[in-house]
Amino acid sequence: KQRVLSGIQPTGDYHLGNYLGAIRNWVEGQNEYENYLFVADLHAITVPHEPKQLASDTYTLVALYLACGLDLTHSTIFVQSHVSAHSELTWLLNCITPLNWLQDMIQFKEKAVKQGENVSVGLLDYPVLMTSDILLYQADKVPVGEDQKQHLELTRDIAARFNHLFAKDQPVLKLPDPLIRKEGARVMSLADGTRKMSKSDPSELSRINLLDTPEQIQYKIKRCKTDPIRGLTFDDPERPECNNLLTLYTLLSGKTKEEVAVECQDMGWGQFKPLLTETTINALKPIQEKYQAITDDKTYIESVLRDGREKAQAIANQTLSQVKAALGYLAPV
Numbered sequence: 001k002q003r004v005l006s007g008i009q010p011t012g013d014y015h016l017g018n019y020l021g022a023i024r025n026w027v028e029g030q031n032e033y034e035n036y037l038f039v040a041d042l043h044a045i046t047v048p049h050e051p052k053q054l055a056s057d058t059y060t061l062v063a064l065y066l067a068c069g070l071d072l073t074h075s076t077i078f079v080q081s082h083v084s085a086h087s088e089l090t091w092l093l094n095c096i097t098p099l100n101w102l103q104d105m106i107q108f109k110e111k112a113v114k115q116g117e118n119v120s121v122g123l124l125d126y127p128v129l130m131t132s133d134i135l136l137y138q139a140d141k142v143p144v145g146e147d148q149k150q151h152l153e154l155t156r157d158i159a160a161r162f163n164h165l166f167a168k169d170q171p172v173l174k175l176p177d178p179l180i181r182k183e184g185a186r187v188m189s190l191a192d193g194t195r196k197m198s199k200s201d202p203s204e205l206s207r208i209n210l211l212d213t214p215e216q217i218q219y220k221i222k223r224c225k226t227d228p229i230r231g232l233t234f235d236d237p238e239r240p241e242c243n244n245l246l247t248l249y250t251l252l253s254g255k256t257k258e259e260v261a262v263e264c265q266d267m268g269w270g271q272f273k274p275l276l277t278e279t280t281i282n283a284l285k286p287i288q289e290k291y292q293a294i295t296d297d298k299t300y301i302e303s304v305l306r307d308g309r310e311k312a313q314a315i316a317n318q319t320l321s322q323v324k325a326a327l328g329y330l331a332p333v
């Protein structure tokens with residue numbers, strides 16, 4: 001079986017973008033692959049963070065992975081900081097990664113502008129840590145949203161460079177392929193159809209979170225940005241909000257784009273919004289129920305993470321040893 005690897009940062013609100021761009025695709029493809037899915041808590045401190053929140057945000061995300069339908073017969077779930085090989089490989093790869101490759105990353109430039117003078121070395125190094133996450137598991141496929149595409153190109157470049165410099169005869173690192181589903185790859189903000197839905201947007205109204213109550217969902221959809229045009233259509237560049245809301249409806253209802261195009265072509269917003277509200281509430285309901293059922297079972301979650309850590313460590317340490325050998329390190333005795 002081919003191997004899949006992916007992760008999410010434990011920073012606060014898990015929203016429909018994370019679900020439709022990532023988690024849902026992991027779940028849908030899980031029988032086909034051997035899956036390694038983790039909580040990227042080392043990435044979470046690349047920008048200033050709240051220590052009091054980190055552990056509970058991590059725990060919540062693990063419970064959500066399970067609530068969304070990840071099945072332990074196909075998937076290994078673990079926490080990045082529990083497997084020290086991630087940090088260690090990052091150092092080794094840092095030393096073969098040209099500085100300008102990192103300075104050119106779009107997300108770095110965007111986040112660096114926001115951080116002003118507080119830009120850490122870690123923020124610059126973020127894509128090398130992500131590269132280590134992927135290469136340690138010799139992943140074939142990395143299912144992510146559109147915003148991670150450039151990071152995956154960098155991962156391939158670093159792997160190829162390592163193999164070229166240190167493992168010419170027999171490659172040590174596998175070059176992964178991104179798995180980016182067209183629909184849902186870029187869920188947009190409810191407040192502005194030209195910006196992506198994001199955990200870091202200061203406005204709560206810009207996103208729908210997986211754990212929002214029906215009342216919150218209803219309120220957010222009621223207040224979301226629309227336009228004054230009657231009749232709803234996909235793919236009109238003048239109507240980014242319309243396209244985004246129709247796409248959400250399509251993905252959450254399970255209908256096809258063609259069906260939704262016909263269903264909504266004569267609708268006004270007053271008719272569409274309640275429909276989207278009801279569909280969203282119904283789509284999230286089973287996830288929320290399952291989440292409630294498992295989140296208090298600390299023993300269970302801990303056992304998932306203990307197993308996950310052991311399985312992940314076994315594979316990660318093997319790759320790490322191969323990398324060290326290729327670099328010429330004296331083996332530990």
Ligand code: TYM
Nearest residue numbers: 006007008009017018021022040130144145185186187197
């Ligand atoms: P993060 O935590 O920002 O986002 C987690 C996943 O959700 C996707 N996503 C979206 N998809 C569609 N529309 C949106 N508005 C939207 N917002 C977020 C992201 O593309 C991602 O798939 N660096 C990664 C975490 C990471 C990782 C990895 C991923 C660390 N190491 C190794 C894959 C492999 C991140 O910050 O994602």
